[in-house]
Amino acid sequence: MEEEKDICSEVQFDKMYSALVVSLRNYMFFKSGSKDRAYDITQEAFIKLWQNCAKVTPKKAKSYVYTVATNLFLNEVAHEKVVFNYRKETTSPVNNQNPQYLLEEKEYGEKLQRALSKLTEIQRTAFLMSRVEGKKYREIAEILGISEKAAGKRISDALETLRQHIENI
Amino acid sequence: MNDKLLNKWLNGTLSPSEMEEMKENPVFMEYLKIDSFVKDIDMPSQDASEGLNHLKQKLVSKQKTKVIKLGVWLKVAAAAVIIFSVGYFYNASLSQNFSTQLAQTETLQLPDNSQVILNEDSHLNFNEKNWNENRSLSLEGEAYFEVTKGAVFDVNTNHGTVTVLGTKFNVNDRNDSFEVVCYEGSVGVKYEKTYLKLSPGDKAVLRNGKLVSEKKHTTQPGWIHDESTFKNKPIDMVLQELKSVYAINIITKNIDVDLRYTGSFTNLDLEVALETITLPLGLEYAIENKNVTLFEKD
Numbered sequence: 001m002e003e004e005k006d007i008c009s010e011v012q013f014d015k016m017y018s019a020l021v022v023s024l025r026n027y028m029f030f031k032s033g034s035k036d037r038a039y040d041i042t043q044e045a046f047i048k049l050w051q052n053c054a055k056v057t058p059k060k061a062k063s064y065v066y067t068v069a070t071n072l073f074l075n076e077v078a079h080e081k082v083v084f085n086y087r088k089e090t091t092s093p094v095n096n097q098n099p100q101y102l103l104e105e106k107e108y109g110e111k112l113q114r115a116l117s118k119l120t121e122i123q124r125t126a127f128l129m130s131r132v133e134g135k136k137y138r139e140i141a142e143i144l145g146i147s148e149k150a151a152g153k154r155i156s157d158a159l160e161t162l163r164q165h166i167e168n169i
Numbered sequence: 170m171n172d173k174l175l176n177k178w179l180n181g182t183l184s185p186s187e188m189e190e191m192k193e194n195p196v197f198m199e200y201l202k203i204d205s206f207v208k209d210i211d212m213p214s215q216d217a218s219e220g221l222n223h224l225k226q227k228l229v230s231k232q233k234t235k236v237i238k239l240g241v242w243l244k245v246a247a248a249a250v251i252i253f254s255v256g257y258f259y260n261a262s263l264s265q266n267f268s269t270q271l272a273q274t275e276t277l278q279l280p281d282n283s284q285v286i287l288n289e290d291s292h293l294n295f296n297e298k299n300w301n302e303n304r305s306l307s308l309e310g311e312a313y314f315e316v317t318k319g320a321v322f323d324v325n326t327n328h329g330t331v332t333v334l335g336t337k338f339n340v341n342d343r344n345d346s347f348e349v350v351c352y353e354g355s356v357g358v359k360y361e362k363t364y365l366k367l368s369p370g371d372k373a374v375l376r377n378g379k380l381v382s383e384k385k386h387t388t389q390p391g392w393i394h395d396e397s398t399f400k401n402k403p404i405d406m407v408l409q410e411l412k413s414v415y416a417i418n419i420i421t422k423n424i425d426v427d428l429r430y431t432g433s434f435t436n437l438d439l440e441v442a443l444e445t446i447t448l449p450l451g452l453e454y455a456i457e458n459k460n461v462t463l464f465e466k467d
Contacts, residue, residue, distance in 0.1 A: 017224065018217040025213050025220075035213040043224055050228055085211045112206050130179055131207045137180045152176045159179075163199050 007061055008053040016061050017046055023133070024065055027143065030128040031073050031121060033082030041076070045069040066143060082124070083117055108166070115165035119158055126151055127158035170196055267293045269310075271416040274392070279304075283322070284315040288341075288392055290413055311341040313390055316354075328375060329360035338367075339390040347375040350385050391433050398433035407434075407446060408463070415439050422464040424452065 007013050021042060028038035045068040049056060056064045086109055116124060126144060129135045141151040174191055177183040183191070191197045214220075269275050269287050277285045277293070280300040287293055291310025296303075304316075305323040315337045316322045324331040324340055328347035331340055336354025341347070349358045351367035358365045358373040360380040365373045372385040391398030397410045407430045412419050414436045428450055434442035439461075443454045447463065455462045 014221060017221050021217045021220055022215050026215075029213050038213055039220070043220060043227070046224055047227060050224075086206075086209045087211045108202070109206055109209075112203060116207075128207065128210070131204055132210055132212065134181065137176075152179065155179050156172070156175055159200055159203065162203050163196065166199075166203070 006053060007049065007056060007058060012058070013050060013053065016049075016058065020062055020065060021046070023135075023143075024069055026133055027066070027125065027129065028069055028073060030125045030132075031070075031082075033084055037073075037076070041069050041072045044072055081117060082121075084113060086113075111166045111169045112162065114169060115162045118165055119161060123154055123158035123161065126154040127162075130155045170194060175200075264294065264296045271413055279306075281317055281319055283317050286313045286393055288312060308340055308342060310343055311339070311392070313337075313339045313393055329358060329380070332357040332359065337389075345375075347380075349373045350390065352389060392436065395436040396433045397436060399430050401429050401431050404428040404430055404450065411442060411446065415442070416459070418460045420460060420462045422462060424463060424465060 007016055024045065025038050025042045028041045029035060032038055032041075042065075045065040048068045049061060049065050052064075119127070126140055129140050129143070130137075137148040137151045137155075140155075141148045144151060146154075171191070174183065174187055175197075177187065178191065192201075267275060267277055267287060269289050269291050271290050273289050275287045277287060279285060279295070280297060281304065283304075285293065288311035291308065291312060293306060293308050293310075293312060295306035302320060304320055305325065307325040309327065312324075314322075314324070314333075316333055322333045324333075326340065326342035326347065328342050331338070331349050333354065333356045336356055337352040338354075338356045339348075339350045339352070341349075347360065349356060349367065350372040351369055353369055355369075356367040356371075356373075358367060358380065360373075360375065363380040365380055365382050367373055367382065370384060372383050373380055374383055375381075385400075397407075397414060399407055399410075403426070404424065405426060408419050408421070411417070411434065417439070430446065430450060432445060432449065434445045436442070439456070443456075443461065446452070447454050451466050452463050453466050454464075
């Protein structure tokens, strides 16, 4: 059976990589706020997976790379200030004639940016996985190793905290 | 805020009618705005293939190192390398280095009781191991040798090699000049393809890129007795010597560069040395700290 093949087969490893890498990279990006670090940590985690391919079953591979990546993150980049930037063209064509509106939007974006930096890493990661990636509670709960209810709580708490921060800035 | 509906929205299961209901709440409208902005965060690449290619390259290089770790023959080779390097460092630890600063000479005793007097600003290096079988050393600068009889004795310099059996001789190898003087016994000097054999009182000197033999009638070089001796040498050379003996700066003003000097000056007293040089040449001098100015007499 395909599922039972171990990860030491290159085909199987490539499949595993393609299935997991984007989500893991995003997760590390939400944690670190740095694309480069997210990339490096993710690659390193998969290298570890390859080196231990005989010991890690395909079923365990996902939690393995997430755990390795999280540990690498904790060792290397935890406790740094996290700032997320926006993509360049953020405003829709309909509204881009109104300078007043554009200014307000820009200011709001900056407020949100600061508010995001103030979230705890735990809240921020769960919240961004939900809102940016559109992941369901179940999936987030699985990655974070918590219950779905706890995941929902983190996300809604993060949302409310952001709202209050924006109001107060 | 209806928590149940909020969770439905966050989990992507809110129905359109429920959405309408939620929108009546101004707090939810703020949530929607946050949500729309957050989705614009500049995200890393969502493409898996590029990362996989990078990973493959990395894994290939890591695998190579793995092979080195496991190969039995490579283990043997690695052990051999370690043994060799230990041996090398053991040998290197027997290597002796001597250096002199400006205005300093040093007398050295070699393992076979041969004597070397190292002149200022010179460097000598030899290996103590097997010295009696292999008497070979390297020299930069100037040194006077009194070699006891024994195996071939080689002095390697930048310019050439001096080979002797048992004798007294002086080697001066500085910058462009190379000069070997034999005081006792016989000395062989090799420079490129030229080989000269010197008898007592002979000297070999490098002139215009050729090694030539000349006569020199002294029994020891002057500098050993704290004197520098010159025979019809350009003033420039004399001043260079003065400069290095006393570690001073020399400034010349309106001096005829073609002046030549024969004589010796002491290495112990700068003023006396300056007197001996300037008087016969009709020059005057002024000393200011480490700067000496030479100029023509009015």
